[in-house]
Amino acid sequence: MSEPPVSRGPAASDAGLTRSLLTGWGRTAATAARVLRPSTVEQVRDALQMVRAGGPAPSRGVAVRGLGRSYGDAAQSAGGTVVDLTGLDAVRDLQVREGDALLTCAAGASLHDLLRLLVPQGWFVPVTPGTRYVTVGGAIAADVHGKNHHRDGSFASHVESLSLLDGRGEAHLIGPQSDPEAFWATAGGMGLTGVIVEATLRLLPVQSSWMLVDTERAANLDDLLDRLSSRDHLYRYSVAWIDCLATGRSAGRGVITRGEHAPADALHGRATARAWAVPSGPLVSLPGPLPAGLLNRASVAAFNEAWFRKAPRHRAGELQPFPRFFHPLDGVGDWNAVYGRRGFLQYQFVVPIQREDTLREVLARLRGARVPSFLAVLKRFGPADPGPLSFPRPGWTLALDIPAGLPGLAGLLDECDLLVAEAGGAVYLAKDSRMRPELLSMMYPRLEEWKGTRDRLDPDRIFRTDLSRRLNL
Numbered sequence: 001m002s003e004p005p006v007s008r009g010p011a012a013s014d015a016g017l018t019r020s021l022l023t024g025w026g027r028t029a030a031t032a033a034r035v036l037r038p039s040t041v042e043q044v045r046d047a048l049q050m051v052r053a054g055g056p057a058p059s060r061g062v063a064v065r066g067l068g069r070s071y072g073d074a075a076q077s078a079g080g081t082v083v084d085l086t087g088l089d090a091v092r093d094l095q096v097r098e099g100d101a102l103l104t105c106a107a108g109a110s111l112h113d114l115l116r117l118l119v120p121q122g123w124f125v126p127v128t129p130g131t132r133y134v135t136v137g138g139a140i141a142a143d144v145h146g147k148n149h150h151r152d153g154s155f156a157s158h159v160e161s162l163s164l165l166d167g168r169g170e171a172h173l174i175g176p177q178s179d180p181e182a183f184w185a186t187a188g189g190m191g192l193t194g195v196i197v198e199a200t201l202r203l204l205p206v207q208s209s210w211m212l213v214d215t216e217r218a219a220n221l222d223d224l225l226d227r228l229s230s231r232d233h234l235y236r237y238s239v240a241w242i243d244c245l246a247t248g249r250s251a252g253r254g255v256i257t258r259g260e261h262a263p264a265d266a267l268h269g270r271a272t273a274r275a276w277a278v279p280s281g282p283l284v285s286l287p288g289p290l291p292a293g294l295l296n297r298a299s300v301a302a303f304n305e306a307w308f309r310k311a312p313r314h315r316a317g318e319l320q321p322f323p324r325f326f327h328p329l330d331g332v333g334d335w336n337a338v339y340g341r342r343g344f345l346q347y348q349f350v351v352p353i354q355r356e357d358t359l360r361e362v363l364a365r366l367r368g369a370r371v372p373s374f375l376a377v378l379k380r381f382g383p384a385d386p387g388p389l390s391f392p393r394p395g396w397t398l399a400l401d402i403p404a405g406l407p408g409l410a411g412l413l414d415e416c417d418l419l420v421a422e423a424g425g426a427v428y429l430a431k432d433s434r435m436r437p438e439l440l441s442m443m444y445p446r447l448e449e450w451k452g453t454r455d456r457l458d459p460d461r462i463f464r465t466d467l468s469r470r471l472n473l
């Protein structure tokens, strides 16, 4: 399958090792590594063997990389070897039986390519994050969630089995039944238990590529939380945009969008003729990093005001193409350049239901510090996923994009981390670029259990990333 026509950072070489500077999606803290882009499982095994045999910088280990959509330093390794899996993207098998379908594909296949293939055949991926430019391997390694977490759980909950090359280069076919310990240490394990080379996923049947969407405004945070708590269960997908800069009686106001896959008999107008339309790629691209300071408190406050006012107070049953509903930012290639040369970070945390006080406090502190964020998303998670390092747990998760380099930001977020950890919550590792290691075991209380399984799968710790070194994983 072809690669999506978006940049995923500096190019990796198709043959042999290339030295490249790599960052995550936030474009901060670039580090140089030798990058290898294998196109067969044998070549992945050779790369692991090369590092084990004392090839270039063995002590810096091997990091696995998909499409580089984690925001921070999870898929890079200063001075090490990075294995870019996007060359392994073949679809091996699609088995359909009695309303169910199982897809087996190489782990470097992107959700973008899979959706282009599957949707016209009446199938959808079971969980999609806010971008479809992620690989299946990256989606499992971060155990990603979508707008349907309250209903369907995380991505790995829909994986029947996966094929893993461990730290000794040995292959294991593991699943939630056959080896739950290894499977759930790998799901959410951020590439530190081995290289996922193939996976089999259960798919969701759909009757069109359209979504039926209900939109409503909420006047403030209480109203927003009430509306999400009382009606989320009526929809498969639900999410809210929140205006982080609104103050006074409007503090925490937002716009809720919820939806379902549109049944065939709900289509009308142009949707009927384009019932199975799929996106080809980004429609436009930014020319490069935009000037610093473009996103400041005034411009973001103006944007938020306009965005809130533009949303209908209440609208039901609007037909939307699925990319607009799930992946609104994917239409602009390299939109991360909007934050200029210093880049940005995403702060995403979860706090348990009943700890709305912490959510309120973190929002108040960010507002008080005049942090300009126009992309702030709130969601209510369903039951916890079984992975010791999986992020979702019952509660409220808030994700905000923040320009890097704001004065005082590091200290402010350290304080927020502490509030979150004390409330029994956690920061999401796939988004993190700055957290300190001390709070990790508070946020992920099963960390030692995970380390035990990791040590079984990678006894010599050849899998290392900048994130794993920063957080002592």
Ligand SMILES: Cc1cc2nc3c(=O)[nH]c(=O)nc-3n(C[C@H](O)[C@H](O)[C@H](O)COP(=O)(O)OP(=O)(O)OC[C@H]3O[C@@H](n4cnc5c(N)ncnc54)[C@H](O)[C@@H]3O)c2cc1C
Pocket: 025, 063, 064, 065, 066, 067, 068, 069, 070, 071, 074, 075, 085, 107, 108, 128, 129, 130, 131, 133, 134, 135, 136, 137, 138, 139, 141, 142, 143, 144, 145, 146, 189, 190, 191, 192, 194, 195, 196, 197, 329, 430, 431, 465
């Ligand atoms: C615009 C945007 C919206 C997003 N929305 C969401 C969201 O709604 N929900 C959510 O959960 N996440 C979301 N994310 C985060 C994203 O889904 C995850 O970071 C995902 O892991 C990225 O996949 P990738 O292929 O780009 O992996 P990379 O970023 O390249 O790698 C991520 C991690 O997976 C490991 N990894 C990658 N491939 C493999 C493999 N084959 N075997 C073993 N380990 C591997 C890497 O070592 C690394 O630790 C979003 C990101 C962006 C940019």
